[in-house]
Amino acid sequence: MTEFSIGVDLGGTNLRAAAIDRAGKMIAKVSRTTVLTKGPDSVVGDIVAGIRAVQRSVKGHKLVGVGIGSAGFMDMQKGVIRGSPNLPIFEDYPIRDEISRRLGLPVILENDANAAALGEKWMGAGKNYDDLVLLTLGTGIGGGIIVHGRILHGFVGMAAEVGHITVDPSGNPCGCGNNGCLEKHASATAVVCMAKLMGLGEVSAEDVFHLAEQGDEKAHVVWRHMGKHLGVGLAALANIFNCPLYLLSGGLLPAWDYFTPAMFEELKRRSFIFRSTPSRVEKAVLGSEAGLYGAAYLPLQEQA
């Protein structure tokens, strides 16, 4: 009897569930829309229905448990989302216990970026590593850190807020109360703002990528600045963790060739630890599936 687990990726607009076996093979997957206006009880009903749908397709096998990767700050002990701009209806709602009660199954709740880091460690670019840091370069910058093969949680599960590391003490203001946060200088939002400041008008990060491809010097300046700040943040992580592997994922990855030269230059200069050990920065490979794999791996890892 094959052991399998169900991973759920819960976002502000989409809800996905997948059944994955212990060997890492995805056996079934469903995608649904998250209709937050219906309220938490109803969305939990959708989550449970999604889980049951993939559960049916692996009937006869042993289900180890359910892992949920969700946007937001988690209180791991309580299984509660303490704050989430994308899922405000779940703030302080007992989401883990309610899903567990309705399913009659053990459920592990995890931050989505942490789950993605674990997914890459299990079945992705970090397969051969027990220690890695994943940065997701999107609208903001999220992160997940794996130490000794397991997610670094910190005190209440709020570790790895790498997007809010100060990379410039006099830099751009951030909603978190700080200024100069990494994500205010190296996220897609930051790229859009820098492009505007450079006179490129109202463009998307993707536009800035295409402009760079076409040889636009202003777009290149934007990517170099973004890469430089990303390098400062990565250098802090390298000095702290001395990891063999740092992974980048998210919507800005296509611009890799344009931001990584400045990133590596800054990283190498600001971290002799990085320079003097064979550490690498690479692209994550699982894309949006990373969170599903990681969520599914949570119960499997608990019962390894």
Next chain:
Amino acid sequence: MTEFSIGVDLGGTNLRAAAIDRAGKMIAKVSRTTVLTKGPDSVVGDIVAGIRAVQRSVKGHKLVGVGIGSAGFMDMQKGVIRGSPNLPIFEDYPIRDEISRRLGLPVILENDANAAALGEKWMGAGKNYDDLVLLTLGTGIGGGIIVHGRILHGFVGMAAEVGHITVDPSGNPCGCGNNGCLEKHASATAVVCMAKLMGLGEVSAEDVFHLAEQGDEKAHVVWRHMGKHLGVGLAALANIFNCPLYLLSGGLLPAWDYFTPAMFEELKRRSFIFRSTPSRVEKAVLGSEAGLYGAAYLPLQEQA
């Protein structure tokens, strides 16, 4: 029969060894001078003699092993000091294996700041915590990080180089190749330089402390600047680790009252993780004994 272990603290000028039992009671201790000019083989002889001296005083009990905390960057797997300004004679010398061979006992080699963090976790200010970060504020700034009760080593044992986190991308130059390293803005050396720049002349960090006590406004400016930069570095650590406890130790501790107001202001502003969880920054309590306790705990922890 009581189980005990021997911890060694190996510095550029002093060598100490202590026998400590599993309950954390120090049974015997010796201190010697490290005469580096005699060469590595001879200093290893002194280390072995120191260990044998404390070993004799616990005859009849079970010796679990020997832990050595040493200044410098370690290659943990090889048991070699890869680089150490204070112990240049041991660079790439097989120190762990040579001591182990002469003693006929298992030896664990560890960085001294890591050992100090583990010591504070075992018998000091971090007794009730499984996760903590220790910063040693001395000539430079060292660090040790405990995750899940164990030292965070990273890839080759060079993790926790917190003194080289960039706290100001346009800050003071550092011998590591970076500029704006935490230790160039918040160590005793940095305090001395800032005092000079403020027109206080050739004074020691202790002098700057006494000047602050006497109400000297320039000295207060120095401590505020030092505290501010320390706060930037701590905020990065808090955003990454979400630890319950951050410990400060070292020669600058007496100036706590003068640098911590600016430190806390900066830390709270730059880390919503710190603000929104009951995390604390406190003084370490074991002083220079921390490294001895931590070194002794290494073999005990291995065989727990």
